Amino acid sequence: MAPLRIGIMGCASIAVRKVLPAMASLPGTAIAAIASRDAGKAAEIARAHGCRAIEGYSALLDLDDVDAVYLPLPNAEHAGWIDRALAAGKHVLAEKPLTTSASRTRELIAAARAAGLVLMENVMFLHHSQHVAVRKLLADGAIGELRAFHAAFAVPPRPPGDIRHRADLGGGALLDTGVYPVRAAMTFLGSEVDVVAAVLTRRHGHPVESAGQALLCTADGVSASATFGIDHAYRSSYELWGSEGRLVLDHAFTPPAGHVPVLRLERRSGAEEIALPPDDQVANTLAAFAAAVRSGRLPDNDDVLRQAVLVDDIRTRAKRYAS
Structure with missing residues (x-):
């Protein structure tokens, strides 16, 4: 073909x-x-x-x-x-x-x-197999019933003229790095999570927010915090906290193709680290796009729209601070 x-x-x-x-x-x-x-x-x-x-x-x-x-x-x-x-x-x-x-x-x-x-x-992170392994452990009851989800994605500051600092180009931490933890929360808690509260912080005279955090929650009370920023030490991680343990994943959102993912599983009996095979989320994403075009099966994009709604809600509900 x-x-x-x-x-x-x-x-x-x-x-x-x-x-x-x-x-x-x-x-x-x-x-x-x-x-x-x-x-x-x-x-x-x-x-x-x-x-x-x-x-x-x-x-x-x-x-x-x-x-x-x-x-x-x-x-x-x-x-x-x-x-x-x-x-x-x-x-x-x-x-x-x-x-x-x-x-x-x-x-x-x-x-x-x-x-x-x-x-x-x-x-692209949605196409990495490490998250499939996390979902399987969660479904198998490795940490009991899910109680809370915490995710963070932040990157070091860019030069002042970078597009991330330009409001006219859609810059700011929410659209740049905030999308990742929000979409991760949807992945594990379901797409119908709602925004409960949010904070957006503008630092160092930037015209756009450089940091933020959102609290989301499901209808049955499972909460998620999404922390994001473009003026931070690098962090890319999430954790799932259950009734009987905790799952932690670093390098969650932008791992290079050769990276060996390590899941940390903590339970009352002790902690173990589970090494997973490397995967190439960039190649996987492109392959998925090409396959969709060839097959004619259009993506429903419901989660894309729901993500956009949540981002709008965060922007609308956020308390804003400057430092």
């Missing part, structure tokens, strides 16, 4: 460092073209991958030999270009978050369904 021909809409760091190498190595995907507003940048990256360089994103969408686009643009630019890509008949893999609002996310999901096109949000 011919590989899925994907056009790259933008030369963001995540595309160059992670997605393009994985895309080039998979038999089911091929890099058809790389587009940038900067013709020189597009040419440089295209040379490294033996494909065409395209100046401008509209020109990429006009290419007949591009089946789908991967979109790693700043958050605030997602919705408009997703809309245009769908109108051009292209399947879309877009970096998270899909858009900056639940209402716009709902519109684009509906547009993709109506057009029979795959629209997929690139939340």
